[in-house]
Amino acid sequence: MTASAQRMRAQRLSHPATDVTDLFASVFALQAQDVPAARLAARARGVRSLDGPLVRTWAMRGTLHLLHEDDLWVVDLLGPTFIAAGRRRREQLGLTDELCERALPALRKVLTEPLARADVVARLSEVGIALDPKSQAPAHLLAFAAHSGVLCRGLDDTYRLLDVEVEPRGVDELWRRYRRAYGPATPDDFAAWSGLPKKRLRDLPEVADEPAEPSGAVRMLGHFDPYLLGYRDRSAALAPEHVPLVQTGGGFVTPHVVVDGRVVAVWRRDGARFSVHPFGDRPDIADEVADLGRFLDVQPDLTWV
Template sequence: MHSQFPSGTATVAGIAARAPGIQAQDAGAARLGLRARGLAEAAAVQRAYQAGEVVSSWLMRGTLHLLLAAELRPLLAVFGVRNIAAGARRRRELGLTEAVLGRAVAALPEVLTEPLARAALVARLNEHGVGVEPTGQAPAHLTAYLAGLGLLCRGAEVAPREPGYRLLPPGEDEGDPAALAARYVAAFGPAGPADFAAWSGLPLTVARTAFAGLPEVGDGRYATGEPPPDGEPLVRLLGAYDNYLLGYRDRSLMLDQRYAKLINAGGGVVRPALVVDGRVLGSWRRDGGRVVVEPFGRVPEELWAAEAAAVEAFLG
């Protein structure tokens, strides 16, 4: 856990450089994920997007991740085609036929001349005769398809809670699962190929090949870097869907199975968690401006009180 949550403050770009993508399906949870890894100010996320340092796109497991802008194309080379193939049936169900998709691809450079919210982007595409149903799930699946092709990405918000879509400059990069595996192990290790496959969504055969050459530490697990330092307990209040909670095939080492459903509620929901030295010891929620921690069993408040106050200050 210490490799994911080092002490001290860091920039959005610095955190993105260490982490192989911050889960960003929920923008608020992504900001909390960055805070847990050293970000001091929530507004810094928007500034990093505006500066073009970071972007978001659909990558590991087909979900949205925040990452360094320079790393997007190499990762799209690994995940783009896979994610497009995985969504083909749902696109057909939503009326996103090959003809509709072709018209969208052709019109996009003329339409997306400035950052646009998704609804505005779809409206402009339809003005060019693309024919996308503007309500329901079709707009989301269309933008994910265009992102998988490497044509657009998500950037700074164009209005509160409205991420803007912008063109992705042309470029070619080779995807390298082995390079991604090395970065994954540096952040999540000790971990094994099965963990990497669960986190990334890549087949286990690809994961095993990607791990070839990494230093094994025993029990089929691999690690890089130094062991965690001794000292005070490392306490973090993690947001929903945090990387740490999604990074392993088996969560039993971090989460007592008696409490598993209080964090992983089913249906893909992963709730905010109190984590102490790698163990999930409770959940938390916001009540107005307050952070309310709900520990599992007897966990002294003095252990997490300072962290709760820090989260309240971060969230404003």
């Protein structure tokens, strides 16, 4: 039994999920600021469609994630942390506390249908909430509203009201769900993944990790895949000498190949061409390349670089 094998199992990378509900019961959330990357993350875990009871909104670390609607309690749990963290920047943009509070009922009034950001800004102006559409103010106001549980952002990047009600849950429950998705993991990893301050993470309950043995699983993972983003310390999966090839700054994670939990190569796609740069021996990725081709509806051309 190894930590890498356990993490691959927890992330559904060594045994596929059957549908989105099964997947999100395990992994809790998928990073979703880049929708094609989220689709690749689901594919690597056995799910070929994101159709279902999923909501795209701001959650862990204040970034866009896909969540099952039953898990939207995390918005109420984390939202106040990121609202407080963003206050200074909002004020710099002219988004005073008073304006933000007025904007919430205004958004409930104008979001009668899914709208693009420009249309939201135009409708808000009509009801007395004037924003400079060329500034960052609209993005920060909409994020504030999302952290307040008022709206979410569809896979098509339109904004719509968020009206799903769930029972509140606490940090202990988020820790349990995190450990189910990423264990073995530490409280420091949990802090990095969630964005919660460490002072809120004291006396976390003990959580047992499911045992697993190496299975030889090979997966080609895309940008922002949760497998690496779930940890502060990624050394169990990524050798220090390969970090610059994978973590290129700004939270960006280059598409990479994982074999039994270890990152062994990076890859990129240009149309039907898949260029793979191995760190050592070439991994056996023929089946993964073929599946990616089917998923993306291309005839894949594999090139080693």
